[in-house]
Amino acid sequence: MKALIDWFDHRTGFKELMHEALYERVPGGARWRYVWGSTLVFTFMLQVITGFMLWSAYSPSTRTAWESVYHIQHELTLGYLVRGVHHFAAQAMVVLMAIHLVQVVIDGAYKAPRELNFWLGIVLLQIVLGLSLTGYLLPWDQKGYYATQVTTNIMSATPVVGDQVQTLAQGGTEYGHLTLTRFFAMHAGILPTLLVAFLALHIYVFRRHGLTVRDENHAPETTFWPDQVLKDAVVCLIVLAVVMLLAIFKGAELSAPADPSVKFDAARPEWYFLFLFRFLHFEVINKMGVTFGAIIVPGIIMGVITMMPLIHKFLGEFGHTLNKAFIWLLGAGIVVLTTMAIIEDREDESHQAALAEAHRDGARARELAAGPDRIPVDGAVELLRRDPFTQGPRLFAKHCSACHRYNGHDGRGTMVVDKTGIALPTAADLGNFSSRDWMRSVVVDYAGHFSWQKNAVWFQDAQKAESAGEEVIYLNPDDSEMATWADVDSLHSTDNAENLTALVEFLYAEADLGYKPLDEDEREAFNNPLAANSTLTDIGRVVAIEGAWAGDLEGTSCVDCHTSLGEDFVAVADDDADGYPTLAKYGSAVWLKDFIRNPGKARHYGEKNQMPAYSPQQLRDDELDLLVRWMTHDYLPSEVHDYENRLAELSESQGTSAGTGSIGASAAEE
Amino acid sequence: MSDAEPPELSTSADPPAVDPPGRRELLAAALSFLLGAVPAAIGGLFFLDPILRRSKGGGNDGGDQTMDGFVKLDITPDNLVEEGPPVASTVIADLDDAWNRFKDVPIGSIWLRRQQGGEIIAFNSICPHLGCSINFRRGENDFHCPCHASSFDLDGGTTNDTPPRDMDSLEIVVATDGRPDPNGTELWVKYQNFRRGTPEKKPI
Ligand code: FES
Numbered sequence: 001m002k003a004l005i006d007w008f009d010h011r012t013g014f015k016e017l018m019h020e021a022l023y024e025r026v027p028g029g030a031r032w033r034y035v036w037g038s039t040l041v042f043t044f045m046l047q048v049i050t051g052f053m054l055w056s057a058y059s060p061s062t063r064t065a066w067e068s069v070y071h072i073q074h075e076l077t078l079g080y081l082v083r084g085v086h087h088f089a090a091q092a093m094v095v096l097m098a099i100h101l102v103q104v105v106i107d108g109a110y111k112a113p114r115e116l117n118f119w120l121g122i123v124l125l126q127i128v129l130g131l132s133l134t135g136y137l138l139p140w141d142q143k144g145y146y147a148t149q150v151t152t153n154i155m156s157a158t159p160v161v162g163d164q165v166q167t168l169a170q171g172g173t174e175y176g177h178l179t180l181t182r183f184f185a186m187h188a189g190i191l192p193t194l195l196v197a198f199l200a201l202h203i204y205v206f207r208r209h210g211l212t213v214r215d216e217n218h219a220p221e222t223t224f225w226p227d228q229v230l231k232d233a234v235v236c237l238i239v240l241a242v243v244m245l246l247a248i249f250k251g252a253e254l255s256a257p258a259d260p261s262v263k264f265d266a267a268r269p270e271w272y273f274l275f276l277f278r279f280l281h282f283e284v285i286n287k288m289g290v291t292f293g294a295i296i297v298p299g300i301i302m303g304v305i306t307m308m309p310l311i312h313k314f315l316g317e318f319g320h321t322l323n324k325a326f327i328w329l330l331g332a333g334i335v336v337l338t339t340m341a342i343i344e345d346r347e348d349e350s351h352q353a354a355l356a357e358a359h360r361d362g363a364r365a366r367e368l369a370a371g372p373d374r375i376p377v378d379g380a381v382e383l384l385r386r387d388p389f390t391q392g393p394r395l396f397a398k399h400c401s402a403c404h405r406y407n408g409h410d411g412r413g414t415m416v417v418d419k420t421g422i423a424l425p426t427a428a429d430l431g432n433f434s435s436r437d438w439m440r441s442v443v444v445d446y447a448g449h450f451s452w453q454k455n456a457v458w459f460q461d462a463q464k465a466e467s468a469g470e471e472v473i474y475l476n477p478d479d480s481e482m483a484t485w486a487d488v489d490s491l492h493s494t495d496n497a498e499n500l501t502a503l504v505e506f507l508y509a510e511a512d513l514g515y516k517p518l519d520e521d522e523r524e525a526f527n528n529p530l531a532a533n534s535t536l537t538d539i540g541r542v543v544a545i546e547g548a549w550a551g552d553l554e555g556t557s558c559v560d561c562h563t564s565l566g567e568d569f570v571a572v573a574d575d576d577a578d579g580y581p582t583l584a585k586y587g588s589a590v591w592l593k594d595f596i597r598n599p600g601k602a603r604h605y606g607e608k609n610q611m612p613a614y615s616p617q618q619l620r621d622d623e624l625d626l627l628v629r630w631m632t633h634d635y636l637p638s639e640v641h642d643y644e645n646r647l648a649e650l651s652e653s654q655g656t657s658a659g660t661g662s663i664g665a666s667a668a669e670e
Numbered sequence: 671m672s673d674a675e676p677p678e679l680s681t682s683a684d685p686p687a688v689d690p691p692g693r694r695e696l697l698a699a700a701l702s703f704l705l706g707a708v709p710a711a712i713g714g715l716f717f718l719d720p721i722l723r724r725s726k727g728g729g730n731d732g733g734d735q736t737m738d739g740f741v742k743l744d745i746t747p748d749n750l751v752e753e754g755p756p757v758a759s760t761v762i763a764d765l766d767d768a769w770n771r772f773k774d775v776p777i778g779s780i781w782l783r784r785q786q787g788g789e790i791i792a793f794n795s796i797c798p799h800l801g802c803s804i805n806f807r808r809g810e811n812d813f814h815c816p817c818h819a820s821s822f823d824l825d826g827g828t829t830n831d832t833p834p835r836d837m838d839s840l841e842i843v844v845a846t847d848g849r850p851d852p853n854g855t856e857l858w859v860k861y862q863n864f865r866r867g868t869p870e871k872k873p874i
Contacts, residue, residue: 062767146802149802150800153867156868265802286834418809
């Protein structure tokens, strides 16, 4: 063995090299304060290993980046761990770098003759920030996409060359495939190479003048190996443990695939850039221009840090004190601004709503990607674009929430507000549309079920006109045939309890809720948890059509008025309508589509209708389809946490505004 | 560059005493420079492609748009109520991205509104500050960007000091069969993005 080592040493001189590397003098003894540089080298090594592994599974293009990261995170062996470690070690690196910098400034390690090495360190800092910036975009999720947009837009604010710099970074005037390939080349190739080169220089120059020792008499002199190495290793191990724990228990997030046409209101930079983000929030700063706030001020700060060795050179120890004060002030400023940003976001209801939507979209994208159809070649972004569960709420919020609500909110989890606070709906809440509850409530409590519309201006106008003795045709839930029918005591008696349950089940069956996969085999294999009970449905059918009621209702049946109930839905012409709302397949997708397009036809509400008809110019066929499928639950069932039910808040504000006169009422009084 | 120079090699390769050493040094330096410069130049130009290509007039612009750069919207003029709330519309067109052409995909979104007097105005929904997206706030009846709180009135004018300029208005044309016609039923918009963060509105 020894012979072999000698042979090798003779040819390479490695023994001397090792000696030089390991037996550096450490005057004053090994100390914890010297560990930071080593932890940085260690985290960089972690990044190289995990980075190469991620590289082996990552595919940069707008239709494969998110998809391959999804695959890494959720399907490949230990993928979540490799990606998680890479994700959190990157953040650790930024933190360690900040500590290292502060340490260097406090200990005066930047002073001559080490100023050149200090500058090398500054270069390394920039490279690491560049790595984190380019890495943030690579998963091509909404979060990274929109946050990086802001950064590249800041680049464009650079005086004179901004435009070119931005175009070069993006690989074109807009984001696209080439943005990813270029960011990836920077992230995995160019920047790491530069980093290795500068790191080598940094360490080489560092060794030339050795440690900056504060107190030579702190302890007897020792050498790097083994005393300092031991301390370094302990801290590196702690860093590794923290990073692994975060990777396992928190995990690197993957939000929904980037879609330039989908607004992303939850955009925020990585947490360590939050202070800059918050800084750009100040109106005074913006008044001086984006260039000032986003480029000049950070540039000046970096400039001052870079000048520290010179400040010391010209001002002596006073300069050193100034430098220390500056670094502490900067640190304090960063902490204050970051805290402000976090607290403000926490209290900002619309930001929280945007976050909730972002989480819902992200979870849904991952759920669909893992679904039976996996990811189509046109990318995961198309999965979401074609998904009723994702698009339905947005379409509802855009087109329906001016009058309707969905479990009290606008479909996307946000309360609808106007100048006076929470706005009351003027039409039914559709959160439980076509459910058993809905059907039951329509049958037994018609007046209550449709009472929201009494907030509408048209309703109050009609009532005023009516009390003034005019003849008005309008839909008054309190005064309709249905309400009168439902008012009969025997409907609510125990004799009819079973009939009622069966009728509700029948109506519910007609609405035919649940997922209907396009693929036939899949459809047959799919066990619909929303399916109606068929025995009960059959009984209900008899009740509805033949009128098998007990007591006062005996002899009445639903088809007396709603003649087509139980049949297939046919969009009958006005002349053939029976004068009552068509209940054939009431609440089902076919019925709903026809209703949304033609609410005012005689087969629906006829003359009494107040709902605007939605033409294909307002709501395209594909949008109508998505909306209706969402309302009838025709989508791959989801375990994703959905928006909270907020009906209670609505009822509360209905209560408070009832005393002062609702908004509609005060408008009507004028 | 001037690492270990094995002396035997260099003497045997050079014809001795023909050139004075000064010329040989110059030649060696020039050759070395060339050896570095040629690959660097090729690589550099390749990397600069996005800028070079843009000045040639290519780029990422969408494809099939009649009426020269205008895209037809789904929404029609009668959907816009005078003085009503702004309406969001997605712009759908072909998108060229490097080697792909995506047919009929959303390329952006805009805000539309019919002003008092009936004129229709359109805005790009991208914030002129740093490029987040602008929302309509029903409660405040204004436009607002959630990133750094830029806000605008319904005619797109700034209402605080955060944005560097007004919202980016877009040309919009009422047309019939793709030909301008004030009584037409089609809306065509010239969808463009503009440089962010600058007081002047400059298309990119
Ligand atoms: S991007 Fe809109 S306010 Fe900054």
